[in-house]
Amino acid sequence: xxxxxxxxxxxxxxxxxxxxxxxxxxxxxxxxxxxxxxxxxxxxxxxxxxxxxxxxxxxxxxxxxxxxxxxxxxxxxxxxxxxxxxxxxxxxxxxxxxxxxxxxxxxxxxxxxxxxxxxxxxxxxxxxxxxxxxxxxxxxxxxxxxxxxxxxxxxxxxxxxxxxxxxxxxxxxxxxxxxxxxxxxxxxxxxxxxxxxxxxxxxxxxxxxxxxxxxxxxxxxxxxxxxxxxxxxxxxxxxxxxxxxxxxxxxxxxxxxxxxxxxxxxxxxxxxxxxxxxxxxxxxxxxxxxxxxxxxxxxxxxxxxxxxxxxxxxxxxxxxxxxxxxxxxxxxxxxxxxxxxxxxxxxxxxxxxxxxxxxxxxxxxxxxxxxxxxxxx
Amino acid sequence: xxxxxxxxxxxxxxxxxxxxxxxxxxxxxxxxxxxxxxxxxxxxxxxxxxxxxxxxxxxxxxxxxxxxxxxxxxxxxxxxxxxxxxxxxxxxxxxxxxxxxxxxxxxxxxxxxxxxxxxxxxxxxxxxxxxxxxxxxxxxxxxxxxxxxxxxxxxxxxxxxxxxxxxxxxxxxxxxxxxxxxxxxxxxxxxxxxxxxxxxxxxxxxxxxxxxxxxxxxxxxxxxxxxxxxxxxxxxxxxxxxxxxxxxxxxxxxxxxxxxxxxxxxxxxxxxxxxxxxxxxxxxxxxxxxxxxxxxxxxxxxxxxxxxxxxxxxxxxxxxxxxxxxxxxxxx
Numbered sequence: 001x002x003x004x005x006x007x008x009x010x011x012x013x014x015x016x017x018x019x020x021x022x023x024x025x026x027x028x029x030x031x032x033x034x035x036x037x038x039x040x041x042x043x044x045x046x047x048x049x050x051x052x053x054x055x056x057x058x059x060x061x062x063x064x065x066x067x068x069x070x071x072x073x074x075x076x077x078x079x080x081x082x083x084x085x086x087x088x089x090x091x092x093x094x095x096x097x098x099x100x101x102x103x104x105x106x107x108x109x110x111x112x113x114x115x116x117x118x119x120x121x122x123x124x125x126x127x128x129x130x131x132x133x134x135x136x137x138x139x140x141x142x143x144x145x146x147x148x149x150x151x152x153x154x155x156x157x158x159x160x161x162x163x164x165x166x167x168x169x170x171x172x173x174x175x176x177x178x179x180x181x182x183x184x185x186x187x188x189x190x191x192x193x194x195x196x197x198x199x200x201x202x203x204x205x206x207x208x209x210x211x212x213x214x215x216x217x218x219x220x221x222x223x224x225x226x227x228x229x230x231x232x233x234x235x236x237x238x239x240x241x242x243x244x245x246x247x248x249x250x251x252x253x254x255x256x257x258x259x260x261x262x263x264x265x266x267x268x269x270x271x272x273x274x275x276x277x278x279x280x281x282x283x284x285x286x287x288x289x290x291x292x293x294x295x296x297x298x299x300x301x302x303x304x305x306x307x308x309x310x311x312x313x314x315x316x317x318x319x320x321x322x323x324x325x326x327x328x329x330x331x332x333x334x335x336x337x338x339x340x341x342x343x344x345x346x347x348x349x350x351x352x353x354x355x356x357x358x359x360x361x362x363x364x365x366x367x368x369x370x371x372x373x374x375x376x377x
Numbered sequence: 378x379x380x381x382x383x384x385x386x387x388x389x390x391x392x393x394x395x396x397x398x399x400x401x402x403x404x405x406x407x408x409x410x411x412x413x414x415x416x417x418x419x420x421x422x423x424x425x426x427x428x429x430x431x432x433x434x435x436x437x438x439x440x441x442x443x444x445x446x447x448x449x450x451x452x453x454x455x456x457x458x459x460x461x462x463x464x465x466x467x468x469x470x471x472x473x474x475x476x477x478x479x480x481x482x483x484x485x486x487x488x489x490x491x492x493x494x495x496x497x498x499x500x501x502x503x504x505x506x507x508x509x510x511x512x513x514x515x516x517x518x519x520x521x522x523x524x525x526x527x528x529x530x531x532x533x534x535x536x537x538x539x540x541x542x543x544x545x546x547x548x549x550x551x552x553x554x555x556x557x558x559x560x561x562x563x564x565x566x567x568x569x570x571x572x573x574x575x576x577x578x579x580x581x582x583x584x585x586x587x588x589x590x591x592x593x594x595x596x597x598x599x600x601x602x603x604x605x606x607x608x609x610x611x612x613x614x615x616x617x618x619x620x621x622x623x624x625x626x627x628x629x630x631x632x633x634x635x636x637x638x639x640x641x642x643x644x645x646x647x648x649x650x651x652x653x654x655x656x657x658x659x660x661x662x663x664x665x666x667x668x669x670x671x672x673x674x675x676x677x678x679x680x681x682x683x684x685x686x687x688x689x690x691x692x693x694x695x696x697x698x699x700x701x702x703x704x705x706x707x708x709x
Contacts, residue, residue: 008631014690021691049693094634104379111381120633233691352391352701362634373684373696 011232012048020237021053028244031057033196035335037179038203039066039363040231046368048233058240061196061335064178064289065203067143067171068095068361070333072287073321075171076101079140081315082169082308083114089132090116091125092140093147095361100354102321106140122147122154129158129166138308142171146205148278148297149270155277155299155306167308170298173284175206176214177295182334183222196335199243201236202228204258211266212256219252230258277303287357288323288330327356332365339369346370388595391701413604414531415454415591418524425460427451428519436483436513439552440568441643443516444486449572449643451520452494453592456574457646459526459581462496469501470515473508483514493572496520526581533588534609538677539655541648543576543662544569545621545670546598550640551629562632566625569667571644576665583661589649592642596700599638601647602675602685603699613685615675615697623670639700649677 010016036042042062045051051060064070080103083090090106097106097118110116115135119125122139129137141151151172158166179200202215207228215226225246229239239257246253256262277300284296299307309316323330326344331337339345339358349355351367358364362371385392402410409417416427431447441449452462467487471480491497548569555562573592580587591601598620602613622637630637644667650658655673662671680686685697 017691047695048691049689049695052693053691098385107383107385108379108381111379111383350391350701352385352395371696371698373681373686373694373698 008232011230011234013234016234017048017053017237020234020241024058024237024241024244025055027241027248028055028057029248031059032198032244032247033059033061033335034199034201034240034243035061035063035182035197036201036236037063037065037175038201038206039069039361039365040204041201041229041236042066042365042368043363044231044233044236046372048236049372050233050236054240058244062332062338062365063200063335064182064286064333065144065175065206066358066361066363066365067147067173068099069329069357069364070173070178070286070289071096071099071142071171071357072285073101073323074285074317074319076105077103077321078169078309078316079106080104080109081317082138082140082312083109083116085136085312085315087135088115089128089135089137090114090140091119091128091137092116093122093142094118094120096140096142098354099357099360122150123157125154125166126157126161126163129163133165136165136167138167138169140169140171144173144175144203144206145209145274148172148274149209149267152270152273152277155303156273158306159303166306167311168299168306169308170278172278172297173286173295174280174297175203175210176217178286178289178292179215179218181289181292181295183218183224185334197224199225199227199247201239201243202226204229204231204235204261207256207258207262207266209267209270211264212254212262213264213266215254219254223252225252225255227255228258228262230261276300285320286333288333324355329356329358329366332358339366342366385701388700391699393595412530413608415457416460416520416522418458422527423524425455425458425522425524426520427454428517429454430515430517432512432515433553434512435556436479438556438568439566440548441570442483442486443514444483445490445570446643447516447518448487448490448494448496449570450594451518452490452496452522453573453644453646455520455522456572456577457529457590457592458522458524459529459577459587459590460522460524461578462494462520462522462574464499464521465491465496466500466502466519467498468503468517470504470506470511472511472513473505475513480514490572494574496522526577526586529587529589531589531591531605531608534605534611534613534649534677536611536677536679537652538588539650539652539673540602540613540615540675540677541650541655541658541662541671541673542593542598542621543573543646543648543671544644544668545623545626546593546642546645547622547626547630547637547640548645549643550597550635551626551637553641554633554635555629562629564625564629566623566629569642569644571667573644573646576646576662576668579661579664580658583657585650585654585658585661587648587650587654587658590646592644592646594643595641597637597639597641598645598647599636599685599697599700602697605649606685607683609677610682612678612681612683613675614678614680615685615687617687618690619672619674621670621672636700638697
């Protein structure tokens with residue numbers, strides 16, 4: 001077999017990391033708060049101990065970019081209830097099956113007899129549907145722009161093959177809309193979130209699909225630097241240096257550190273596929289953040305026959321559910337608090353028994369703090 | 378605890394421990410069980426006794442099969458207590474319709490592995506159950522061994538001790554995952570499935586006396602080190618770059634979002650040794666073909682008691698936590 005080129009070792013090279021740390025230390029002048037929007041970055045930052053090698057005046061504010069974490073209980077309950085319907089096979093992506101709703105998680109639904117499966121590639125739903133023609137296979141679709149094209153590709157295939165036993169419950173959300181919400185929203189505790197975020201580390205995988213163009217407005221309209229950055233430690237360090245240089249120069253630009261994968265225009269084929277099957281929803285409720293306009297997707301009306309929310313409308317609850325009283329996931333997702341500020345962090349709320357959503361996925365800020373020891377500095 | 382058993386309760390990590398504490402220890406705890414070693418020492422410490430059940434899909438995997446596995450698993454638990462495996466019982470639950478030829482192949486594999494360990498089957502049982510009651514074939518084996526190396530215990534670690542791992546970690550978990558239904562990864566990776574007694578015997582013959590040994594099965598290296606840190610009330614500081622991991626395992630972990638240190642092994646063990654024994658022990662272990670990457674990976678300290686820390690090459694530190702939950706690929 002031909003030797004594959006190494007795809008990550010150079011981006012974890014200790015010499016590069018140390019050199020970048022030195023440069024940052026030298027050039028960093030002012031105190032800044034940088035939001036890494038994406039949970040993948042939160043994970044990298046904690047796993048590789050990045051704060052330990054940065055100067056104290058750089059603070060990470062962990063953003064809402066973890067698709068599992070922001071999924072409100074209402075949607076999890078939908079998944080649970082759908083899994084209990086007769087002749088249903090519920091299919092979703094890995095992490096999702098652990099998230100607790102009001103009745104329990106999908107993993108608990110499975111232990112109580114429901115047919116719940118996880119797939120690595122959504123296209124595996126086709127195989128499941130073909131093997132079980134007498135069952136309804138419902139794909140509980142979640143994720144940001146990164147995973148939306150996979151769902152769109154599955155819908156495309158289902159439509160083309162004319163499969164009658166595949167339905168979709170769509171929970172895809174979009175990044176730029178939530179970033180705007182964070183900058184625009186006001187709260188009684190602070191005059192404006194706007195003041196809490198000096199710059200953004202832009203998401204990696206999302207940008208591969210959308211292109212960096214979707215972040216144009218943040219430098220232009222909000223004067224916030226955005227550096228689209230890769231997920232490896234060298235990437236994050238270089239992205240951080242680029243942000244510091246923008247701040248030092250008094251610039252607010254859209255820059256791309258992750259050039260090896262991200263272009264300005266992004267993946268046009270994927271974008272077209274998404275636009276073919278999805279419309280923006282007027283409102284999507286984010287766990288901890290509430291309803292955010294235009295931040296979620298839904299199936300286009302002409303594909304209503306594939307929409308599990310419409311087909312099972314009579315069994316799916318519509319009431320809003322309050323978040324757990326002690327859980328401060330909302331503040332964490334908005335960058336207002338650190339996981340360690342939460343009184344149930346690591347005590348009542350642990351990865352094995354999560355109360356809040358940020359503890360569920362390995363990309364959630366709380367799970368990352370718990371797992372890697374947010375206390376080490 | 379949840380109302381029903383979930384797959385996470387069988388993960389060898391935190392939920393698994395909760396189940397053991399909450400149900401089994403609640404009713405059955407005694408002086409033997411409370412030591413929670415791989416095998417219990419009985420008859421004044423002369424004998425080691427253990428049991429293990431095996432269910433694996435697929436039954437035949439790259440590097441082994443359920444037959445080899447059910448002998449390695451139980452005999453390795455004995456070997457880890459310093460005992461030479463001698464007597465094994467074999468109980469099989471077979472699903473109606475199972476192919477006779479396949480069963481024969483599995484039993485031949487059992488025979489072969491027993492020879493490697495130097496043990497014999499002294500009692501057996503078969504149950505055939507209606508289709509759907511078990512997934513093809515479940516096997517339980519119990520084993521008795523004669524203790525040849527004394528004083529091995531998880532509570533033995535003290536500050537200054539060295540931690541050594543016998544080979545590169547994660548091969549079994551990664552190979553099984555890659556072979557699993559729904560994960561289309563082509564890989565040449567082989568499970569590390571192997572009997573460990575010959576290696577332990579070689580250490581003994583070389584005059585080395587490990588303070589503790591454990592095969593890093595479910596929960597992987599991370600689970601073993603965390604259990605030791607707790608049992609001995611110490612901190613284990615691991616040097617990240619010294620953990621041997623092969624490229625294939627790294628690749629599969631990158632793809633699916635797993636940590637190699639949390640993946641199961643079936644022929645890889647971890648040793649706690651006095652520093653003076655390290656060089657010799659590694660030399661001895663390396664004489665076995667599969668242990669070419671045997672390495673010292675850390676030391677015992679008292680910095681963060683009951684915790685395992687991982688030091689990066691750029692001098693940052695983080696906890697290496699007990700794996701939790703069912704092993705699930707991350708979403709994006």
